[in-house]
Amino acid sequence: MQASTRTTLIALIAAAAFGGFAATLIRDGLQAPVRAEPLPQAATVPMAASLPATVEGQALPSLAPMLRRVTPAVVSVHTKQRVRINNPFANDPFFRRMFPGIPEERINESLGSGVIVDAAHGYVLTNHHVIEGADEVSVTLSDGRTLAAEFVGSDADTDVALMKIPVPGSGAPLQAIALADSSTLQVGDFVVAVGNPFGVGQTVTSGIVSAVGRANVPGVGYQNFIQTDASINPGNSGGALVNLRGELVGINTASFNPRGSMAGNIGLGFAIPANLARGVMQQLAATGEVRRGTLGIDTQDLDDRLAASLGLAAGSRGAVVTRVHADSAGADAGLRPGDVVVAANGERIADGESLRNFQGLQPANARVSLDLRRDGKPLQVQATLREQPRMLAGQQLDPRLSGASFAELPEALRRGGVSGVLVEEVAGGSRAARNGLRAGDVVLAAGTMRAGDLPALRAALAEAPEQLVLHIQRGRGQGNLLMK
Structure with missing residues (x-):
């Protein structure tokens, strides 16, 4: 036998022997019982988040059973707004005769979402920004029926609006979502968002609660968001954020994306907590408006310099009371200039803005517990908030302001860095108008006293000054107006 043939034969015999040996090992391994050896403590790694196997003892292999109950209560909201076209040719008789079809207005349409929260009364919650300025609003149910909606009321500063749709006399009845206690929501809880994004039709997305109590979203009013x-x-705005039991935990309101919607979802969505939406809804249903509470105090942020002068450690944070207005909730509670508010109802107060945000989320007559630092020592006081004034007539403040009405600035403007009082209306030919005041002006100060809000403006004019000078902002410019 040749050497090459003998070498090949030996190789084949060896391969066959190894293959049989390997097959025997594999067979024995498959037949042997599998043992789950525990990992050493040092090797333990956190497990990835996964859906629970059961909810309240019920197996949950799919979200479909829960969504079958929820989706009929989530609606699409269609709005129409008539906008007059500023066409210079439309007022010319010649062009109107030559072109009789020149349009004088256009119709702007938009789309959002809403949630039926009371089937008996036909109440639908949505966002204020979804229906703002609309002349007509209609609601399309999940089964395709479209119903005209009646505006009940809205609150721009919390972005909550309430509508009413007719309860159908025939066909399938309305279905509502029960509101959960959103205060029990925790970071890591699973949630599902339902709405009509981009107008493509009802869509469901899922995720977890990333944070609660978010209050640092730019350009939005009073905040206590679920992230x-x-x-x-x-298009998701006004839609439902529900837990795995199908209860409403929030109203979807915004997504944060510096590049806009073209960048796609980046996992930063915000929803108004159900407890806040419930409180606003109850006020809107009862009176058509929201009455907010206030302490009636002026504050400034606590910094290290102020902390040292007040006997507090460096790095301390809070809202320093600088003025307590007469006949206010703060005065009744015994607050004093120099007090530092560090918590309200157990919620940490880091600065004046967070205290203002806290007050704006409380109804009038709410009882609140304030944790203070007075002369460097802890102190707790109870206060009953008074109603925050919404508007003051100029005549009530000073005769030289007769004909003007003043209102609080929208909270979104305050978060943009503006602090003052809005001139809401000025009657033509009035004393305020003759003095040069215009609707839309923002009063920043009266004389040497800052007018950060209506109570501050009223306090500044409590003793009528001999010469009344208003420092105002008009558009992007600022200047002084002498009121005669």
């Missing part, structure tokens, strides 16, 4: 990584896109 979630469930996709919230344009």
Whole structure:
């Protein structure tokens, strides 16, 4: 036998022997019982988040059973707004005769979402910004029926609006979502967002609660948001954020994306907590408006310099009371200039803005507990908030302001850095008008006293000054007006 043939034969015999040996090992391994050896403590790694196997003892292999109960209560909201066209040719008789079809107005349409929360009364919650300025609003149910909606009321500063739709006399009845206690929501809880993004039709996305109590979203009013990584896109506004029991925990309101919707979802969605929405809804249903509470105090942020002068450690944070207005909730509670508010109802107060945000989320007559630092020592006081004034007539403040009405600035403007009082209306030919005051002006100060809000403006004019000078902002410019 040749050497090459003998070498090949030896190789084949060896391969066959190894193959049989390997097959025997594999067979024995498959037949042997599998043992789950525990990992050493040092090797333990956190497990990835996963859906629970059961909810309240019920197996949950799918979200479909829960969504079958929820989705009929989530509606699409269609709005129409008539906008007059500023066409210079429309007022010319010649062009109107030559072109009789020149349009004088256009119709702007938009789309959002809403949630039926009371089937018996036909109440639908949505966002204020969804229906703001609309002349007509209609609601499309999940089964395709479209119903005209009646505006009940809205609150721009919390972005909550309430509508009413007729209860159908025939066909399937309305279905509502029960409101959960959103105060029990925790970071890591699973949530599902339902709405009509981009107008493509009812869509469901899921995620977890990323944070609660968010109050640092730019350009929005009073805030106490639920943050979630469930996709919230344009058109989702006003839709439902529900827990795995199908209860409403929030109203989807915004997604934060510096690049706009073209960048897609980046996992930063925000929802108004159900407890806040419930409180606003109850006020809107009863009176059509929201009455807020206030302490009636002026504050400034606590910094290290102020902390040292007040006997507090460096790095301390809070809202320093600088003025307590007469006949206010703060005066009744015994607050004094120099007090530092560090918590309200157990919620940490880091600065004057967070205290203002806290007050803006409380109804009038609410009882609140304030944790203070007075002369460097802890102190707790109880206060009953008074109603925050919404508007003051100029005549009530000073005769030289007759004909003007003043209102609080929208909270979104305050978060943009503006602090003052809005001139809401000025009657033509009035004393205020002759003095040069215009609707839309923002009063920043009266004389040497800052007018950060209506109580501050009223306090500044409590003793009528001999010469009344208003420092105002008009558009992007500022200047002084002498009121005669």
